[in-house]
Amino acid sequence: MSDAQSTRAALARNERKGLKTGTANINAPRWRNALFIAPYMVFFVTLLVLPMLWNIWLSLHRADAFSIGRFIGIGNYDRLLNDAIFLKAVWNTFYFVLLSVPPLALIGLGLALALNRQTRTAAALRTFYFSSSVLSVTIVTLIWRIVFIGQFGLLATIYGWFDATPPAFLSDPDLVMIGIAIATVWWCIGLPMMLYLSALQQIPKEIYEAAALDNAGRWRTLRYITLPSIKRTVILVVIIQIVMQFQLFGQAKLMTNGGPNNESLPIVFYIYQMAFTRWDIGLGAAASEVLFVMILIAAMVQFMVSRKKGDAQ
Amino acid sequence: MSSFGLSKKNTLGDRLIIGSVIVLALVMIAPVIWVIGLSLKDNSELMANMNSVFHGPYTLANYFHIFGSSSVFRWVLNSVIVSGSVTIGILVLTSLAGYGFARLNFPFRNTIFIIVLLGLAIPEQAVLIARHQIFSEIGLHNTYYALILPGLSAPFGVFLMTQFFRAIPKEYDEAALLDNASRFKIFWKVLLPLTLPAQATLGIFTFLLAWNDYFWPLITATRKEMYTLTVGIASSQTNFAQSEGLGFLMAQAVFASAPILIVYLFFQKYIVTAVSGSAEK
């Protein structure tokens, strides 16, 4: 069979196999194409969308481990607002965000600015500073408990050389949140640093060259050229960190168990206690909805503030 | 090239800056050194005097003890199975979905994509309780299913893969269409091989997040043998206030950190890309 014949034969074979012809427009929408997204969408709907909606529904009922119970509308939310512990948890969470986000944003920025160079030392240090973020919360809390713990912790041992007692970061009500914040900053510093670095590396070299020709010294360059160029990233970092730290859980549970006296109880730990220790599912769900809304509002406020600043430029 | 412009390198200022960064690094690593030190000491010695950590004798006994204890190995196995499965699952699901959103047309495509993106805004806590209930209903707690399946619904991978597929020039698709390739064949043979960097990045990212996950495994795996490593380590923490087996506990911590740090060192290139890539949103 000649070559020409064999191609024609092959094409004819395919047509006989009943392959669809008559598709006039390859870009036309076809349900068949949705098969590609179908597997993922199954999980998305059943394990993300449905639970999210179900959670809201649960929050409106007096639910427990065994049944969904009575519909009580905003009853759970009412209970939350009247629960001193919940309100304390909200306060604690805000306090914690205030304690942890500024250091994360600023120290991260400082590290990124300092390590934004091509030397091998800088590269090694960057790898080092990010490595703590790779650990799980349980390991981080283990490490910091053994640092803070009275009598035989690292701090205690060092203070012991001077015959002094260290601040009781795990038991002093005024210090517990600070202790958790210190551990958190140690743990999470890598991400802000990396985000800043990536933004810094996108500043075109020509801008620095122009500044050099304009006789700008180191600090001027930093203040008027470098920092303004990464403003958007600073805002992004702050938004991300606020959202992340609002969700504080593991450190509080494992380092201080929320104590003493609920001094270090964040909202997520409250949710965990209500839903999975007391099995007051409805209340826990309601608290999680409140957290959800708080996070959304915080992120949106930040976003709008940044928009305004951007417009004003 | 640095943040300070093109001024001369290696000035005093530069040295001071790097110097302070190094000092800070030393402060940061101090707790880790402490932990490692403790792990290398005999438990009873530590109980007697904590300062004994600063001098010999050092021993690997605690580490050997881990090898004797079956729990930790079981936990490692669980973590490997769970994280590995979630990673493979996510890569498969999001590659298919990314191709579908980026290259194919179907009714409501744009709307569905936006809904998936909105899913990025949902925090874990808003779905945990309901998920827990669902898995209770179907009686799947304390199984690998419960540990693996929820992780497959995360929208981040879909976002990443869709962006990546969109960036590939359409001409490849067109040439392949003229080459009589079916849509699936175009996905499998032409485009997917071009996404390997994104797969590596997404894979590492997903593996890390799955390995370190705490809240969900905590509430779904209540039996000791189903703990993941992260949860297991937390469970052994609870009563070390008596400082009994302190060295052993620290050895567990070091042992638990090792795999993830090794993975990190090997793949840091991809992790960095994952992080910087998301900065360009």
Place this chain on the structure above:
Amino acid sequence: MTAQIEIKNVTKRYGSLTVLDNISLSIAANEFMVFLGPSGCGKSTLLRMIAGLEAVDDGEIAINGRRIDNLPPGKRGLAMVFQNYAIYPHMSVAENMAFGLRNISVEQSVIDARIKEAARMLEISHLLERKPNQLSGGQRQRVAIGRAIVKEPEAFLFDEPLSNLDAALRVRTRVELAQLRNRVASTMIFVTHDQIEAMTLADRIVVLNNRKIEQIGGPMEIYSRPVSEFVARFVGSPTMNFLDVDIASEGGFARATFPDGAKLQTNILTTGLPEKRMKLGIRAEAVKCVSEAAAATTEGKVDVLERLGDRTLLYTRLADDSVVVAEDIGLSRARIGDTVHLAFDGTACHLFGSDGKAYHPAEGASAAGREADHV
């Protein structure tokens, strides 16, 4: 494999924007047809509609009598060479060329034979195992062509394949394409915005502008008898000169008065000319630099000089400030600022109405008014 292609009343819209309006044309078997036009005129869109990468909104496309516009791209028996080559980056050259044939289950022996032959023809046999990132731009382009050849298509489609090559390579590849055309007897459709490529390669050119066909014809026909002002401007380098002139009849033929008062007798019949004020079009090679005022039509001052080696282009300004590009010998003695005498060849000019329609010298015109009048 060769095909006769028929495009009937084809229209293409993007939403409310019409990109191609009622296009009809016929391409003969074995013909090298070029779609020429400026960016955005729809030439690529037309090619892609033939290929099946864009849908046809109205009208039909048929190959050898068989309607293809309702078939998917792979089933039309066509092969396309893309502007950016689009060779699969992770496959070797041989795998690239085999891909299409494998998809339709052609026997491996046939595939191997065809690859070998095409590689020999394109002189890429030594590159068969390499990956695209190890090839130069020119080599990649040959692989793209090779991939098309092995499919033995009814027709070849080329979408601006030379645009990504640097100038020297472009010229070389143009010559190679012409050679290829001789070796692979097949219908070819070539899209370009470069009129030199069109002129050198085409059997026939379709000039497209603003959603419609301006003219279809052979290169020389397009060049010497452009049907509209657009075509006259688009083809030819340097661009044709245009002057606003007043027409008077002299023995039945048009006599043009230039804005600066100079007069030129043409061979264009006055009957049928729509207005008294029209545009005169004349190419630079028909405007020569002469030494005596007696032989010249008018004079101008040299603004810009372009020495091309084989000729010199003089951009001269006439008394009324209009610019005329004239041609002189390569070793022209003219300098910027000089006043030169220009002789216009009246038999080689065209007239254009305000609607852009062109009027050409009558066939076999007499020698009436050959000597150029001068002021």
